[in-house]
Amino acid sequence: MPLPITVVSGSPRSGTSMMMSVLEAAGLPLLCDGKRPSDASNPRGYFELEAVKGTRKDPRWLERAEGHAVKVVHALLDALPEQYAYRVLLMRRPLKSVVASQNRMLERLGRPTGEADAERLSQILSAQLDEARQLLDERACFEWIEVDYPGLIADPLSRLRPLGAFLDLPLDSPSIIECIRPELNHATSPPAPRGATGVGDI
Secondary structure, eight states: OOOOEEEEEOSTTSSHHHHHHHHHHTTOOBOOOOOSOOOSSOTTOOOOOGGGGGTTTOOGGGGGTTTOEEEOOGGGGGGSOTTSOEEEEEEEOOHHHHHHHHHHHHHHTTOOOOGGGHHHHHHHHHHHHHHHHHHHHHOTTEEEEEEEHHHHHHOHHHHHHHHHHHHTOOOOSHHHHTTSOGGGOGGGSOOOGGGOOSSOOO
16 A cells, blocks of 8 residues: 655644654654755754645656655645645644744845734635645545644643654654754744744744
């Protein structure tokens, strides 16, 4: 039987990179190319595969994805061909925190943050994520579980147990717990310039 493809999904800045590091520590091979280097926003790296961005036009990268874990942003879940079997980990993080984290990353890059549109962006992301959940429910190729990012930071072991059962992987070793580093959650750090607030930059 072909092995399922483990898809780590969610909006940008919702904890997908951290989850990829957890799966790597658990021994699941990752499909990523390292083209996007680590930086201050993601000091452990982004774990991305550039070819994923072009899935709508060219999904051939999936031919080598079986048995691997790969990051796919929520807005591209509907582009995944139904001929494969997927186990989807959908990261859930409060959208105000997601937008704040995106703004902090843009600030580090010296790019405009568009803070005036933060509420509108949150509404758009919320609608998109609702559509993604409906898609995951409706398509037979998907099995999925939602992973609460704040809960994972606060109590890793209890959150990893159901995830380990879903993936049939042991996720309770110290090396895996170490991947969930509260110091990368900036909820208690000083406010970012221009008033950005909220939790972290993972």
